Amino acid sequence: MSTTTDQLWLPGHRCAALIAPAIDRVFRAAMSAGTDAGAELRQRYGGPAAIGFLVDLRTRLAAPGGTVDAAGFAAVTRYQEPASCQRMLDKQVAYGMVVRHPDGALRATERGGAFLTELYALHAAVTATIWGGEPAARLARLVDLTGRLLAEARADGQQQPSPSAFGALAPPYEPEGTPAGVLLLNRLEVLRHHRADAHAAAWAAAGHTARSIVGLPPGPQRLAIEQETDRRAAGPYQALDPDQRVTLLADLAALPG
Structure with a gap:
């Protein structure tokens, strides 16, 4: 029996559930290659x-004058021990890589910005290597579709928790001439934070904390939280029609990693 578009149609929450591991796989493979290189x-x-934290915050701190406020930083690092994060920031300040303002907002110094410029170039080289064998049309589609998701997620910002990791890191800094591989890598990272925010909102609504949710074993409660995460993360996928949702999933699946 032939497969029709209607049979392949993915509702938003189901699309969010299927896309998340595909994004994680592709993103982690590219970042691992970048770490090695x-x-x-x-x-x-x-x-x-x-x-x-410059690598984690690069999508905003690489922008001229870009900052990440204290609440946004707390959201990005919600699963880490706050005092340890502040000690790490102390070291970055001492090395002259980051400025921490009195209100806790973070900004890259001139030296930190130079590192991020080189990091973008490194990621361009790495993604050209690992994805260079892919059809250009596939990367172009992925850049386009992830751009639509980001735009929809930003427009739907009232659905995000406060503080929001997505709000801290979006929109990703994309200077003119940024290669497709870097565009895709950074857009995937910011989309991961959109889902992370949805997950945080779901476990908080269930009475959990960042510490308790990490230790929650598989079972009905964990399943309910994951399903609520899918529901909360579904909004951006409304920007894609049924064919585009399937195409996004297929194109991500085709990337090595």
């Missing part, structure tokens, strides 16, 4: 203690 770059700027 970036050892010399990291050491040249002072190593892990100096780089700290």
